[in-house]
Amino acid sequence: MAKKRVMSGMRATGQLHIGHYLGVLVNWLQMQDQYDCFFAVADWHMLTTGFAKTEGLRENTRQLVLDYLAAGVDPAKATIYVQSSILETAELHLILSMITPVNWLQRDPTLKEMVRELHLAEDHVSYGLLGYPALQTADILGPMGELVPVGEDQMAHIEISRDIARRFNHLFGVDLFPEPQGLLTPTPVVFGTDGRKMSKSYGNDLKLADDEKSINSKVMSMVTDPARLRKDDPGHPEVCMIYNGWETYASEKAPEIATLCRAGEIGCVQCKRNLAVQVNERLAPIQARRRELETDPGMLDDIVIAGNARARQATQETLAKVRDAMHLNQPYNRT
Ligand code: SF4
Structure with a gap:
């Protein structure tokens, strides 16, 4: 029996952070052993909010x-590719956008949150940003993705993808598209240094590639229990971002920290230092792999070229079926 297809991707807005790792990548690493996985770098999706500042896009x-490779994605098991190299995705997006009601997109809570949190002016909310979930649907359905590991904020988009797939099948009387299913990790939301959801856009992230000094200074800047004025005051871990960090990065040690904190037996500065050690230990193997990979840029290119070819072929096959289902012209070739 053919393996189920998995499709997922990250926007090319910069290096990945721990929220991406715990929220999505850990699922990728497990899934690559069981499924036929397609993992994209979503560079077109970066344009939805970053269209005016594209000079870093290729480097991102x-x-x-x-980051994918350093985190453990294995190109022998999973297809790693760049979204914009699959030109057929743009055609599929165009077709799907024709059957996607605007009010489905306008109701999208993730879009509303993005506009609010990034303080986007009205003229910055583009046609492309509104259509984000339609493009994402084309990404998923291009290689016929059935399972989509995502962060919690993306679950609303996957619902829209399911609706679009269902609508296509219904309108054209086919059973072509699967209704993709979103998958969360045990840590779907990771908080950043300021207590908001960890996000590159908010500047509150701990990056996978951050060196020890950066991690130390970011962790030391995090907010603790504001009611705790002296080292031996009893603390309230439930309101402390550092304690949340313990639960996230070293959950096995969190109960002991909570006990010490409540009894006033550990100071916040020491508690932060200890947490920074845990985070750095967790990142060390990822960073060692990254340093090794950086010595061989040709290998990186080879991986992406092979991945692009495979993802493109899969999307071309889907498009041919889509055009047939809709009685569209197949590309007109002079013979
Ligand atoms: S001791 Fe640790 S858990 Fe308790 S308030 Fe301070 S930083 Fe937070």
Whole structure:
């Protein structure tokens, strides 16, 4: 029996952070052993909010591929590719956008949150940003993705993808598209240094590639229990971002920290230092792999070229079926 297809990707907005790793990548690493996985660098999706600042896009794309590989994605098991190299995805997006009601997109809570949190002016909310979930649907359905490991904020988009797939099948009387299913990890939301959801856009992230000094200084800047004025005051871990960090990065040690904190037996500065050690230990093997990969840029290119070819072929096969289902012209070739 053919393996189920998995499709997922990250926007090429910069290096990945721990929220991406715990929220999505750990699922990728497990799934690559069981499924036929397609993992994209979503560079077109970066344009939905970053269209006016594209000079770093190529480098961000390269950095993301490095992050995938350093985190443990294995190109022998999974297809790693760049979204914009699959030109057929743009055609599929165009077709799907014709059958996607605008009010489905306008209701999208992730879009509303993005506009609010990034303080986007009205003229910055483009046609492309509104259509984000339609493009994402084309990404998923191009290689016929059935399972989509995502962060919690993306679950609303996957619902829209399911609706679009269902609508296509219904309109054209076919059973062509699967209804993709979103998958969360046990840690779907990771908080950043300021207590908001960890996000590159908010500047509150701990990057996978951050060196020890950066991690130490970011962790030391995190907010603790504001009611705790002296080292031996009893603390309230439930309101402390550092304690949340313990639960996230070293959950086995969190109960002991909570006990010490409540009894006033550990100071916040020491608690932060200890947490920074845990985070750095967790990142060390990923960073060692990254340093090794950086010595061989040709290998990186080979991986992406092979991945692009495979993803493109899969999307071409889907498009041919889509055109047939809709009675569209197949590309007109002079013979
Ligand atoms: S001791 Fe640790 S868990 Fe308790 S308030 Fe301070 S930083 Fe937070």
